Amino acid sequence: MHHLFGLTCQDITRLVSESMDRTLPLTQRIKIRIHLGMCKYCARFEKQVHFLRNVCRKHEELPSATTLSAQARDRIRHALRASTAEH
Amino acid sequence: MTPHHVLEAPEEWVDLYGDYLYRFALARTSDPGRSEDLVQETFLAALKSRRNFKHQSSPRTWLTAILKHKIIDHLRKFKREQTWDSEEALDRKTDEMFDGAGHWSIRPRRWDAHPGDHFEQKEFLKILYTCLAGLPKRIAEIFIMREMEGSSTEEICQVMEVTSTNCWTMLYRARNGLRRCLQLNWFDAMK
Numbered sequence: 001m002h003h004l005f006g007l008t009c010q011d012i013t014r015l016v017s018e019s020m021d022r023t024l025p026l027t028q029r030i031k032i033r034i035h036l037g038m039c040k041y042c043a044r045f046e047k048q049v050h051f052l053r054n055v056c057r058k059h060e061e062l063p064s065a066t067t068l069s070a071q072a073r074d075r076i077r078h079a080l081r082a083s084t085a086e087h
Numbered sequence: 088m089t090p091h092h093v094l095e096a097p098e099e100w101v102d103l104y105g106d107y108l109y110r111f112a113l114a115r116t117s118d119p120g121r122s123e124d125l126v127q128e129t130f131l132a133a134l135k136s137r138r139n140f141k142h143q144s145s146p147r148t149w150l151t152a153i154l155k156h157k158i159i160d161h162l163r164k165f166k167r168e169q170t171w172d173s174e175e176a177l178d179r180k181t182d183e184m185f186d187g188a189g190h191w192s193i194r195p196r197r198w199d200a201h202p203g204d205h206f207e208q209k210e211f212l213k214i215l216y217t218c219l220a221g222l223p224k225r226i227a228e229i230f231i232m233r234e235m236e237g238s239s240t241e242e243i244c245q246v247m248e249v250t251s252t253n254c255w256t257m258l259y260r261a262r263n264g265l266r267r268c269l270q271l272n273w274f275d276a277m278k
Contacts, residue, residue, distance in 0.1 A: 008185070008188065008189025008190065009185065009189055009190055009191050010184075010185040010189035010190075011189060013259070013263075014259055017255070017258060017259040017262055017263075018255045018259070020258075021233065021240045021254070021255055021258055022240060022251075022255070041191045041194045041195055042191075044194075044195040044196075044197065044198075045195050045266075047198075048195060048198060048266050049262045049266060051198065051201075052234070052262060052265055052266060052269070053234050055202075055211075055215065056215075056234040056235050057234065057235065057237065066106075066109065066110050066113060067105075067106040067109065067110075068101075068105045068106055068109045068123065068126065069123075072109075072123040072126075073101055073105060075123075075127070076101050076105065076123070076126060076127045076130060077098070077101050079127050079130075079131065080097050080098070080100065080101070080127075080130055080131065080134065081098070083131050083134055084097055084098075084134065
């Protein structure tokens, strides 16, 4: 994939990333789309950075029955009380 | 109407949020003892800064944000052989993916092994957090604010005192660094 519209793969990856943080002008968006349609590595890059975003925003909570032990609970409560008294 | 959340009294925190935060830390560190300590540190830090609690987000979200930073700090301490300890090193790492003409020299490989079941997701999260801890601190912080907390770049620029162009560049480098770290430590390893 060569310099289509004067944009290299390096330029395209920068723009793909930037488009996740702000809205790019329409002409640039079109150039990116055309490049991605023709270049499988840049297309892969785009998929992967979007996957990264989704995985970061989605995995907030994992269902689990794990809980703090009674001892840990007491210890943390105690530390909090001690610290509250200080302030 | 914007939500108005109220932060409960500190003595209620352990019962209300303790288990949730503990699970959150455990999934990312796999270290029960350390996770208990991280929960405690989170509550203590929250106690100190509770005047900064913004009523638009829930107490749980607010506490989790504090915990995330604690986890990264913890992982950073245990990661001596850091690949990208300086921002310059990460810059070089990003640039070497392309040749002088801007073509790919290290091409992205396919990602087939998307984390499936519960166990795999836990393992994946651990690796994601370890990769995050390998990024230069400022870049990891900006990435967390943007991709985990969903802050706008305007907010990030204000808090971190960087220009928006700088911010976009740092996010680009963070995404690249994480992408390559996950490639090596998860996707290639799962083959």
